[in-house]
Amino acid sequence: MTIYIPRDVYARARLAFNATRTSESDRTWSQFVEKAIVEEVRRRERLYNAGEAFEGVDAPLSPGRPLSDD
Template sequence: MTEPRRSVSGLNRVSTGSPGTPGARPVTGDLSALRAKNRASTPPPPVAAPPVAPVAEPAEKKQTNKPVTVYISQEVYTRARLTYKATSSAERDRNWSQFVEKAIAGEIERRELRHNAGDPFDGVDTPLSPGRPLAD
């Protein structure tokens, strides 16, 4: 059985037919004003922009966190993970990073109390030497 050839109306047709004819488009009006030579020579006056209120700066900048890579023994790592999983809800840790940060902050406070009368240590913050020590 042979099907008749079908064509899509409106495609690849010139829109010159009269209104009501398939493929014809209605005329939108006089388009001669679109030509540069037919436009007015003086541009319309600019519209004044509404005044912009100054943007208030936030009271505090959001703290940026520093990614850190450390090497610890498997035993300490396992104990830390188990402790975090068991107590994160009770201690209200947002995530593992906050747990680790609290642990480091606790050790910092302990050392400041023991070795520096509770005051922060002074000095210039220079990068630590990379890598592990040669002898463990």
Template sequence: MTDAPNRKIGGLAPRAEGAPLARLMRSQRDAQAEPPAAEDAPAPIATTEAGGATTKKRPATPARRPTLTPVAEEPKDAITFRMPRSLRDRSRATFLATRTAEADTSYSDMLAKAIAAEVERREAAHNSGEPFTGGNAQLPAGRPFTA
């Protein structure tokens, strides 16, 4: 029993050059085409049947203007705010159900789009569609005083 078996203890073999995992590196990925924006999609055609005849009507397309839809390359800041739990739950369920159809990359992306839509609506209603100034100003703390 003096003869010990010839065993070699070693690690994994070195990874071959150009291994499949190399394609996961950002620099190795092919540029992926972005999904078309919802604004670029053709408007649906409404059909009505009147007296057996079908008429097709495409809704009027509003004039395009720059939007505040978030840009992926723009630096992002974390924000914290409170909202009713029922609205939070509805928004999360909506995100889960529509994230692929709306091309949302994350829940934060969906919320940023929603905030951008409300900002654009208020700018249009109260400032002739122009951005308000003073966005870096300190917001008032706490609840507003009521009389």
């Protein structure tokens, strides 16, 4: 998985990971990122799908960055 995020967000996430990895029991950076994704997925499931997992066909996402921030 390759993602593109602003440098300041990436730096902030790394700093949070390094500062809390022991107290949060994060074994790896990948585990930290997985936990963050799971929390966002759960939030969207609660907000948009009555707390249920979304259904459908799991298809590849479009690669690349958006052409603008609009």
